[in-house]
Amino acid sequence: MKKYSAFYGVPYIIWLILFVIAPLVLIAYQSFFTIGGQMSWANYQTYFHSGTYLRMTLNSIWYAFVITLLTLVISYPTAYILNQTRHKQLWLLLIILPTWINLLLKAYAFIGIFSQNGAINHFLRFIGIGPQQLLFTNTSFVLVAAYIEIPFMILPIFNAIAELNPSLINASRDLGATNWQTFSKVIFPLTLNGVKTGIQTVFIPSLSLFMLTRLIGGNKVITLGTAIEQHFLVTQNWGMGSTIGVVLILAMVLIMFVTGERRKRGGDK
């Protein structure tokens, strides 16, 4: 029995080594080489002493935070209402459906919608406000990013709410709690794990968005993702690109640690 289960693990282990561990090691290794090819801490020194990089980092974190917050504010009530509906799996499917469409296609669709001759400006013209610059603004970048991330936030929260034992809500009402008290003292704490998972799956990718910053945000917002792309493809400074990559990975580990399950006390039934 033991031998068999080890055998079935082989594809996973090969995958892990080739596509997770090896790239991580390579990135870490690369990050110690300057553009001239010397091995040193120079890249890290540059990174932490350059106002540009630090501003970029703060920018990334700030926008990822805004996107995550917006997603959460929209997703939690949606997931909650979805759970009350009769055909909740169908509604959930409709929300997940857009994730099956390629990200790039969706980005181009938004260019069409937000452009000077797009649907929204047509409407604004119609009601007399007149055309506005929508594309290549920070707002449109945040909105599109939130739109794309919303399903990934709804799904874990939806599952957490669906798993909630309904008699806990009855118990809370029974003990004298109002609807709001039931929500803040029972429902929210018990679905917090879903929220944490949602934050992880939204915040971390949002740190390194680069395509949307270019296509929708018009490169006004430069995030770490953009910086990495530029270093690898334009300036060919792989060492510096890798250094930023390492910083991003460390930031992700930090987020995982902060939002991870630390207490024994669990929300799971």
Next chain:
Amino acid sequence: MANTIIKFNGVEKRYGDTVSLKKIDFELEQGKFYTLLGPSGCGKTTILRILAGFTDASAGTVTFKGKRINDLPANQRKINTVFQDYALFPHLNVYDNVAFGLVLKKTTKTVIKQKVSEALRLVRLSGYAEREINELSGGQQQRVAIARAIVNEPEVLLLDEPLSALDAKLRTAMQVELRQLQQRLGITFLFVTHDQGEALAMSDEIFVMNNGEILQQGSPVAIYDEPINHFVANFIGESNIVKGKMVADHQVEFVHQCFECVDAGMRPNEPVEVVLRPEDLDLTSVDQGNLVVTVDTQVFRGSIYGIMSHDHAGNHWLIHSVHQSTVGRQVGIYFEPEDIHVMRYGESEAEFDARLEQYEGEADEKI
């Protein structure tokens, strides 16, 4: 009744076309232990949910101390519930679970502390305050659930099959504890169960339910001794039920023999059902018995033997006997007139009570 605390008046519950409660009427007095007893799906939990405020009655009124509470939300009723699955909050420890209701009422910390430790002491869980819920056994969780409910000093405590998840031994112990707790607190308990043994052991008053109706209400002894129909007789305890005929008052015929009995007030020659409890049947010799039966099987049950037998008419008889018999042997069974209980077909509880009053009245006049 002067101290009626809860009254159901024509309460109905319908889900679409299906009726789960049909015109329920009953009253609960302050400080008594009531049990709703019936098979699953009989509507007993629906009554509890209506009373707690988790679901609305489709028709009828529910009154609490004379005030209609149909539209009062659950959180404003002075009624607390112990749930079947306990419904303890897994993110809070024992102390915070018990304190939940008090914290909502903005009770001061010192009072909360004192009341919580008092409640935990009552359910014999002192020293468990800091434990997490998932560290507790089923019986301990059960008691936390009770403490969480009684700490709010409700006037009525609803218990929804709270013992069904416990093992047999613990269940018996908890029955005794619950009964003692109820008597000490003096609050009204409404207990829901499908376990007749539980109902008989704990209650002041039992409501036997089936198919959304209350079939019979009475003390455990009254319901056991005088079940109103086949269903109640079968559901409460074990019984031998045979078809018979009421020849005249105090004369009943079954298995082609006429017996003296204590029932009366029926039409002459009315077809009836006759109930004889297995423990009322005594094994005796063939010539001394009222009936002669052949022993089919015999099961040792610890304190007694359960003997299955049949008579010449093909009726099956279960006998509880401290003495064992032999499979295949012919034996006599003996019973007294008081052991025979006659049930009319389709008689309601009100009709039953009226008839009982009438012929008992007649009997008194004769004396």
